[in-house]
Amino acid sequence: MENNNQQDKTPNPLRNDNPKKGFNFYWIYGIIAVAFIALNFFSTGEATENLIQKGQLIDMLRKGDVEKILLINKDEYAEVYIKPDKISSYPDLKPSSSPFKTAAPHFVYNGDLEKFGEFITTIQKEQNIPEESQIYLERENRVDYTSQILSWLLPLGLIVLFWIFIMRRMGGGGAGGGGQIFNIGKSKAQLFDGKLKVNITFDDVAGLDEAKVEIMEIVDFLKNPKKYTDLGGKIPKGALLVGPPGTGKTLIAKAVAGEAKVPFFSLSGSDFVEMFVGVGASRVRDLFKTAKEKAPCIIFIDEIDAIGRARGKNQVTGANDERENTLNQLLTEMDGFSNNQGVIILAATNRADILDRALMRAGRFDRQIHVELPDLTEREAIFKVHVKGLKTDTSINLNMLAKQTPGFSGADIANVCNEAALIAARKNSKEINKQDFMDAIDRIIGGLEKRSKIITMHEKSVIAYHEAGHASVSWLLEHANPLVKVTIVPRGRALGAAWYLPEERQITTFDQMFDEMTATMGGRAAEELIFGRVSTGALNDLEKVTKQAYAMIVYYGLDSKLGNISYYDSSGQQEYSFQRPYSDKTAELIDSEVHRLAEEAYLKAKTILSENMDKLRKLAEQLLNEEVIFNEDVEAIFGPRPFGKETGSDTAKEVSSNFREKRDKEKENAVNEHKKAEEAAEIKLSEENQSEAQNESKD
């Protein structure tokens, strides 16, 4: 099951949750933009300031205030300079805003500049200004270098920026060193050392004691290699964590990163994969090169099956060449000519069966650490870890919760705790109580309740008899799992369900498997006995039974006719083979045996039910009335389970009574709410009556 990380409150240190705050590239864009605006501002500032009209200019000339007039670039504009002693008579004159242009003209005229020289002379003559005091138009050609340079630089700069932008995009913007296009062959591993730390320790990993010991030993090899090499021993090269999804493989690796006090490189198998050929191999080389520089250190490759899958023998397309090259490079790096002293590789996978055998041999991954689904005590410990951060009340019994969750992985348990918190929050509770946990377990096992699903009365009774059939048959069979509760409230995709508490066992016998199949057939058998016809509602059951029968015969060698033969291929190579490993005749035999087994289970279920028809009806009726019934209800009808077999039954009873308690509380709440609503309605009615009576008396 994919990890549901809501519960994991620590930020994920194996991902770049907290990127380093380095130089931001966008600063460059900002600086260029500011520089551009500033230049523009300074260069054009004067031309728009102190602009004068023709009349004002005439006035100045008449008064003889003008020192000189400069006509710029033939007829672009004219700059008017005032005599220093006359400046005081122009109080509106704005001071120059440009620090570069201290000797700026005082006024600018950009009106009609045709025959401007003659115009100035005429005005002065009119005022009878002596010729020697008259001013004459001076001309000047100016080149505006700033705008010229800018008009060149700007498009060039834009092109460069665009190019850099495209380059960055092409690099994929990935984490680590692999982000840029020129770094594409560089490893994407994230390094945890003194600067970047993981705050997960072994205390956060519950259970998994053996795995912890093995892993800690590996860390110890790195820290004190002399202790081992002095005796002639060699330090292991790697350890492979194998186990079902969500059992804490990545978590234990995070804890190593947190505790090892040596540099820790973390990456995932898919980080090697890129669409370009040869990149994977080059990334492996780069990873080992960097790791050797940092030795002693640990490399952790999560989901190694992405690259470590067995190399094919009879592939047609060759599409996997790139992956195989990557794997070959990994094989050589792990045990080749190069010396990897001080680098230990940890890897995790939940598909060890499909890994290449060369990868698994001693000398590469010397150790395989199996991380299995947690047992009862481990589950309790995991609950303890995850409940730590929650506000729970005193009603929570972790042992009971652990008993209720057989087959749950660590990730599932983390999810239960989180769901419980969400459910409690939805109810606006201040604390999370036992009921919230029960609801969370219900929800995770069965999915969300869908009371609004439209089901006809007839359908409802078919479902009730179907579920009662399961419950009855399983109750009366020696090896069937103990029942917890039966419900006909639709949840998820199921219309109803019978919940059992599976025994936690390591090996299973033929009888146990057959009894389970019979109990699964109980639903359909009940439908046939009561209604005389079967429905599509048993699809799930039939699928389960068929698969189980097939596994019993083909894999476990539990069929007398086929004998002690297993066609199971633990190496996973069968994915590539187009042929069955058995003849057509054997295939026929397998088909007929699977068929026989399923039919026998069905017949047995039918026989058991037809001998207990009255009890079946009673159970179904109760189920129709109450929607959910529990272990003790079934016991009340059928009596204690026969065969004196009580394995797991006590726990099932305990769990069941917990669920019953929860249901009773829900009922009580519903009744209370109903009462409250009724009372409120009564009060409203009496108030209305009163006000009506008052109105009548007024009339």
Ligand code: ATP
């Ligand atoms: P996958 O194979 O799918 O990657 P995994 O085995 O690597 O799964 P993790 O990612 O390690 O699983 O575990 C998922 C989450 O489950 C963890 O973040 C943690 O919250 C919880 N968890 C799993 N096992 C344990 C454990 N032993 N103790 C405490 N929490 C656990």
